[in-house]
Amino acid sequence: MSEPAHMQWSSAAVEGSDALSYWVDVVCDTFVGVAVRPDPDAVFEGRIETSVLDGVAFASLTAGPQEVARTRRFIARDDQDVLLVNVQLRGRARMEQNRRVAVLTPGTMAFLDSSRPYVLDFADDFSQLVLKVPKARLSHRSLNGATAVELDASGPGEVIADFLLGLDRLHGTDPRAAMALLPHAVDLLDTALAWTAGAVLPQASSALTSQRVHRFVRRNLTDPDLDAAAVAVACRVSRRTMYRALADDGESLTALIRRLRVAHAQRLLSTNSEQTLSALASACGFGGEAQLHRAFKAVTGITPGMYRAQCGHR
Structure with a gap:
């Protein structure tokens, strides 16, 4: 839809x-x-x-x-x-x-x-x-x-x-x-x-790194091969630098990817009543339906099926 x-x-x-x-x-x-x-x-x-x-x-x-x-x-x-x-x-x-x-x-x-x-x-x-x-x-x-x-x-x-x-x-x-x-x-x-929030971005390398990481993850979250190595290479930083920048935000790379993929799954669930959960998992970058189910429940507290029902789809 x-x-x-x-x-x-x-x-x-x-x-x-x-x-x-x-x-x-x-x-x-x-x-x-x-x-x-x-x-x-x-x-x-x-x-x-x-x-x-x-x-x-x-x-x-x-x-x-x-x-x-x-x-x-x-x-x-x-x-x-x-x-x-x-x-x-x-x-x-x-x-x-x-x-x-x-x-x-x-x-x-x-x-x-x-x-x-x-x-x-x-x-x-x-x-x-x-x-x-x-x-x-x-x-x-x-x-x-x-x-x-x-x-x-x-x-x-x-x-x-x-x-x-x-x-x-x-x-x-x-x-x-x-x-x-x-x-x-x-x-x-x-x-x-x-x-x-008072961040002076031109001088704040950690904030800049965090923004680059967030931007890259948002634009590539449906890639099932998205991982720390790929993100660090794309953002031209070491993994250590990347992890330190994300630590300042209080969210790990794994949690960031999971949260954004679940948010994308929520958007698809609310607009498409026909898509199977297996197809949804693939469309959101998850390795399979089980991985989608675990991540969705961890982030939202409910299953994808329950969320779809709440959106009015049967």
Whole structure:
């Protein structure tokens, strides 16, 4: 089953009295569970256009003044573990999470962690591009407390934001090219997250080595012959250097490969109800169905069959 094409929702499609409840449903379905409180003195309007590229959701939204809050109650009911990348296109927004505040103006970008409460306050009409990225796709999965960080529009943050905007446009005209460029977008987000964590990448050889290893593994995870020797040679480092760099991240090479292969298996299971587990194992780089079963249960706590059933396939 292919990923859904571009979808559009607009509050103008329903009666005025139903516009808010319709908008809340669309926002929760598109992003994560939140409470939405519009400006009581304004006529509410909102529009969202969404698409999904290899498990990464892109959403362009335009709406009126509102406050969006993700509380612990919503997190308990909807435990998605994703990074929300917010690129401000028009208007201003105030973001607060984990006692950190970022003010977004056109051309700036900030991150939100779905596993922690946050508040977004839009005082005026606004437009944003928002990416919803599963943390399993990222090397830097922890924001180390700095969960709402603004990247200067006049610096490297602008380069990253422009790339994301261009990728979103390209997906609408040339999905194959967009798919080829998506890993580079994930790499850029990893770099931005490293900056927020205080890593000075040009001088941090260990961080650079770790990023190269993660990048190579992501791009070759379906190769059944992927091992430490192959990764070290491809990244032009010794095995010792590679192991030391990964140790700084707290994850071994074996665990990294297993986690990424399982994440890939999850994506395939959620979109293909016909593929056998043996074929799935091969498609994800596992040596066989038994290896897939052990790795999947070790990472997710359930079997591939149980996961497929949860996705609604029989």
